[in-house]
Amino acid sequence: MATDIKAPTFPESVAEGTVAAWHKKPGDSVERDELIVEIETDKVVLEVVAPEAGTLSEVTVEEGETVASEQVLGKIGEGKSGGGKDDEKSEAKAEEPAEAKAEKKADAPAAAGKQHEVKAPSFPESIQEGTVASWNKQVGEAVKRDDVLAEIETDKVVLEVVAPADGALTEIKAEEGSQVESEAVLALFAEGAGGESAGSGSEASAATADDSAEAEEESAGDKILAPAARKLVAEHDLDVNKIEGTGKGGRILKEDVQKAVKDGSAKKVAQQPKTAGTLEQAAAAAPVVEGERPEKRVPMSRLRQTIAKRLVQAQQTAAMLTTYNEVDMGAVMDLRAQYKETFLKAHDTKLGFMGFFVKAASEALKRFPDVNASIDGTDIVYHGYQDIGVAVSTDRGLVVPVLRDTDSMKIADVEKSIVDFGKRARDGKLGIDEMQGGTFTITNGGIFGSLMSTPILNPPQTAILGMHKIQERPMAVNGKVEIRPMMYLALSYDHRMIDGKDAVQFLVTIKELLEDPARLLLDV
Template sequence: MATEIKAPQFPESVADGTVATWHKQEGEAVKRDELLVDIETDKVVLEVVAPADGVISKILAGEGDTVESQQVLANFEEGASGSAPSSEAKDAPAEKQEAAAPAAEASDDSSASDQAGPAARKLMSEHGIAASQVSGSGKGGRITKQDVEKAIGEKAEQRASQPAPQQPATAEVPAAPGEREERRVPMTRLRKRIAERLVSAQQDAAMLTTFNEVNMKPIMEMRKNYQPEFEKAHNVRLGFMGFFTRACVEALKRFPAVNASIDGDDIVYHGYYDVGVAVSTERGLVVPVIRDADQRGLAEVESQIIDFGQKAQKGKLSIEEMTGGTFTISNGGVFGSLISTPILNPPQTAILGMHKIQERPMAVDGKVEILPMMYLALSYDHRLIDGKEAVQFLVTVKNFIEDPARLLLDI
C-alpha cells in the first residue's frame, strides 16, 4: 500500500526546517519505527521514522532542501521488500560482507546456535560470528567458548592476510607544506539562529556585566563529606550546578526584576522560576530549561541537568524543553574559562556566568590563605535592572554559596 512520508508538525515558533540527513535511500527496505530522515530546525533536530515495514519508493525532498510543516518528503510502499544488493555491495570490502553475513544467515543459524552455551553465544554476538562458522568440539558437536575464540582468531588472520583496500580516487590530497588552505562550510540552521540571537541581544539590550568572586571551599567540603551518602540515596552525583541553581532561585525571590523580562513597553514579572542551563554541543549552544526550579531539590536538579546534557549531545532535546526560561546559568568553567562576560538570552534580563575554580592567595582575618576561588559574572539589561540591584543579587548568590546553611535557614 502506498503512503506518504511527511515532515513533522512544527511548533508555532518554527517556520520551516531543512532536510539534514537521509538515513535510508530509495529502494531500501526499512522496519517500522526505523529512522528515515533528520529535519533540522532553528532549535532542534526532528526525526521522521517509518510508519510500517516497507520500502522508500521515491525521495521528494533531498538533503539541504527547505521543507515546511507536514510537507511530503517521500513516497513509501508498505509491505514491499527491498531491492537486491547493488554491484557496489557485491564489490564491497570483505570486512563489510562478513559483517552482513550473520544477518543473512540468521534464519539458517538459529538451530546451530542452540548447540552453543550462554558464554559462547554471547561471544559470537559480540564479534558477529555465526554459529555455522564455528566447529563445535564439545559433546554432540556442542559449541564451546574456546571454539568461538578459535573462530575469532582465524577470522582475524584472514583479514590480516587480505590486501589493504585501495584508496578511492576522490580521496582528499593532503595540503602541501606552506600551502594556505581554506575550507568553506555553510552554517547549520541552529548556528545561524544562535548568531542572530547573540547579535540581537547586544543590539537591543543595554547590556552590562558585574563581577564578584566566591570562596568554593564550603561547598567543596560539603560535597566531600556527603557525596557517598547523597549518591547512594538519590543515585546521582552531587555537583556544583545544583547549589548554584538553588542559590540563584533564592536570590531571584529577593530581586524580582532579575527574573523579569521586557515585552515592548511592558515589564513582565514572572511568579515562577524556570532556570535555563546552557549546554554546549557539536551543533552549537542550547539552553534547556529546568521548570519550577524553586520546587526541586538538589538531587532533582542534578539529575535533570545530566539528562539534558545526554539529550543535547544526541540531539534529542525537544522544543518544549528549550522554550521559555526566566533566568539562565552558563558554566564556562568546565572548559577552563577563568573569567568572561556572558551574553543575555532574550527576552530574559540577566544571565549568570560560572568559571574555573582556581586556588589563589586570599586575605582572611589578616592572614594569607590559599583558597579555591571562582569568579562569577552577572550580565544584565540595564534598561530594567539598576547596577545596585545587579550587584546585590550577585552578592546574595555569593553569600549562599559561601555559607550553604543560609539556603536551609532562608536568611
C-alpha cells in the same frame, strides 16, 4: 475505491477557510498532484492537489462554503464508470495477451503495497522551516516500521522522521541540505517494498529508483554524478576527474566521493597564475604559495544561524552591562567531599556544583523580582516562578534547556535533570517545549577552563549568570594570607530593567549563599 480529498492542516492561528474555486468538475479525470481546488483563509490561499490519479467523482463542499482543517472536500474514483471509450479500453485490456501482462508485471516496481507520503513533522509556530540533515535510508532499502528514515534540523532541535510501516522508500523528494516547511512531503514510501522479500520485484524497484535518480544526476565533463555525490564534491572542492565511479555506467556515487575524501586522492592542484602581459597585471596576480593550504567551506547549520542571530539581537536591543564578584567555594567543596558517596548511593547521581548554584539563584530571584522579570515591548512581565535555563554545549552548538519551578526542586532533582539534559542535548533528543520559556539563565564556562568572561543575555530575559573555573588564589582571611579555592562570577543584565544596585546586591546574595550553604536550608 474512492479516495478522499481533504483540506490542508491549517495553522493554529487559522480557524477556518473558504472554498475559493474548483478547477475540476465531477467526471473530469485528474492526474496525481494536479491542482483541484483552492481554499482562501484570512492569511493565505492554499492549494489542494490530487492525492492520486483518477476521476473526480464527488464534490462535497461547493465554492463559497466554509471548511475546517482537514475536512473532506470531495472524492476521487478510480475511473469513469460509463460506456464508450472507457468500456472499449476495458475490453482491450481484458483481451491483452497473458505474455504482455506478465511482461508489464515484471516491469512494475516492487511497491505492490499501500503507498504513503513521508512528511516532515508539524513544526510549532516559533519554527518556520527546517533543513534535511541526513537520510538514514536510501531508495529501495528495506526498513521496519518506526525505523528512522531522515533527520530534520531546526533552529532548536533535531526532529526524526520514521517509517509509517514495513517497506521501502520509492522516491526521495527533499535531498540532504534542502529547506522544508512544516508537513512538507519528503519522500514516497511503499509497504512491502525493498529487501529480498520483494523477490524479482526488488530488481524492478531498484531499476525504477535508478531511473529516478538518473533524472536528477548532473554531468561534469565525462563524469556523471549522483545528487548526493555532487553535494559532497562541492563541499570538499574536489577534482571530479580524479574520482572513479562505481555506479551504473561509471556514475560517481556518494560512497565514491567519501572514499576519495578519506584517501585524499581527488584534491585540486593549485593552478599557477598565467603569465601577465604587463607589469600591472603581474602585480595584480595572486601570489603562489608552496605547500598545502587547505580550506573548507560548509553551510552554517540552522542552530548556529539562530545562535548568531539571537546574540546579535541581544547586543543591539538591550542596554547590556556586566558586574563581577568572586566567591570562596571552600564550603561547597567541603560539603561535596563529605557527602558525595552518601549522595550517590541515595540518589543514584553525582553531587555537582550546578545544584548549589541553581538553588542559590532561585533564592536570589525571589528576593530581587526585577532580575526575574522580562521586557515585552513597553511592558514589564514579572514572573511569579523561577524557571532557570542551563546552557549546554553540544557539537551542533549551544542549547539552553529549562528547569521548571526550581524553587521547589531538591538539589538531587536539579543534578539528575542536568545530567539528562546534557545527554539528550548531545544526542539531539531534546524537545522544543523543553527549551522554550525560562526567566533566568546560568552558563558555566569553567568546565572548559574559562577564568572570566562576559555572558550575553538570552532574550527576552533580563539577566544571565556566568560561572567560571575554580582557581586557588592567595586571599586575606582574618588578617592572614590563605590559599582559597576562588571562582569569579559574572552577571550580565539589561540596564533598561535592572538598576546597578539591584544587580550588585543580587550577585552578592548568590555569593553569600554559596559561601555559607546552610543559608539555603535556613532561608536567611
